[in-house]
Amino acid sequence: MNAAGRLSLYGAGVLVAFGGVFGIAAAVVPDSAVANWVATASDSSMADHAGMGSDDTAETVTIPGVSLSGYGYELGPVTAPTVVGEPDELRFQILDVTGTPLTAYETSHEKDLHLIAVRTDGTGFRHVHPTLDEATGTWSTPWKWADAGTYRVYADFVPDVADGPDKVTLTRTVEVAGEFTPTPAMTTSTTSEVDGYTVTLDGNLTAETSSELTLSITRDGEPVTTLQPYLGAFGHLVALRDGDLAYLHVHAEGETPKDGDTAGPDIRFAAEAPTAGRYLLYLDFQVDRQIHTAQFVVDAGHGTNGTGTDDTHSDTGDDH
Ligand SMILES: [Cu+2]
Numbered sequence: 001m002n003a004a005g006r007l008s009l010y011g012a013g014v015l016v017a018f019g020g021v022f023g024i025a026a027a028v029v030p031d032s033a034v035a036n037w038v039a040t041a042s043d044s045s046m047a048d049h050a051g052m053g054s055d056d057t058a059e060t061v062t063i064p065g066v067s068l069s070g071y072g073y074e075l076g077p078v079t080a081p082t083v084v085g086e087p088d089e090l091r092f093q094i095l096d097v098t099g100t101p102l103t104a105y106e107t108s109h110e111k112d113l114h115l116i117a118v119r120t121d122g123t124g125f126r127h128v129h130p131t132l133d134e135a136t137g138t139w140s141t142p143w144k145w146a147d148a149g150t151y152r153v154y155a156d157f158v159p160d161v162a163d164g165p166d167k168v169t170l171t172r173t174v175e176v177a178g179e180f181t182p183t184p185a186m187t188t189s190t191t192s193e194v195d196g197y198t199v200t201l202d203g204n205l206t207a208e209t210s211s212e213l214t215l216s217i218t219r220d221g222e223p224v225t226t227l228q229p230y231l232g233a234f235g236h237l238v239a240l241r242d243g244d245l246a247y248l249h250v251h252a253e254g255e256t257p258k259d260g261d262t263a264g265p266d267i268r269f270a271a272e273a274p275t276a277g278r279y280l281l282y283l284d285f286q287v288d289r290q291i292h293t294a295q296f297v298v299d300a301g302h303g304t305n306g307t308g309t310d311d312t313h314s315d316t317g318d319d320h
Helices: 003-028 031-043 046-050 309-319
Strands: 073-075 088-096 113-119 126-128 131-133 138-143 149-159 168-176 191-194 197-202 211-219 236-241 247-251 266-271 277-287 290-300
Touching: 073 149, 073 168, 088 113, 088 149, 113 138, 149 247, 168 247, 191 290, 197 277, 197 290, 211 277, 236 266, 247 266
Parallel strands: none
Antiparallel strands: 073 088, 088 138, 113 126, 113 149, 131 138, 149 168, 191 197, 197 211, 211 266, 236 247, 236 277, 277 290
């Protein structure tokens, strides 16, 4: 069974077991203990962390960013330059179940659609905001590939329709011809040098458990305290799972900053890996009106036994 199928079962299983526990608990367990179980179960819900609607989606919950269709939408064919170095446009439409291009989008993090592109080996990460032609539903942005290879393109958006999904992430693969330069196999790294900044990552990513990651930014050994808000947060973290490049967009903790606010050198994120394994992390941050992207590779461990999440899952397994 694929991962998505397993997760759907987990989700359904948690609900089922939960009903049972709840019924018994009402009779023999103090209310406070019931509340703890509730909190644990909702914290471990994949749907919440992936930003998907958690109601009535038990059958359709998937890990975001591995499919070209989902939640009633499809990422249409992506038109882009097919060779390295040729400037042109990248264009696509989002289609609904009838094949009609979607033209109504809800603004999320100050944009109606976020486009991420990355080569399948994790290099060449880009995060841009295309422009919508509302007459045709076509999104476009100037585009040029710097390197040949196979790329994954992700569209991250919220349809502005009644009872629509909270968040949709769809993906397609684009091939770019040219002389291909393979990169060495990835090794874990928690320090990133970018544009004169040094960014270090502290904290551990754990499967199915929310953990805090702290990213600290310095320049010439000095803490950077002049981070500016970018798209409604002091930092945006995209995590891609090595292997299928499943996509996770994590936002910085804390209140939404206002224009003129500054922060640093630390940015904190609450992140949850859907499974154990290796993840590629990309942090977008802004200083002096310039966006920088720091890159990390981390291994997520299995959830710790006895913290509730794993136990809940094995308990639900017995119910099937
Ligand atoms: Cu964006």
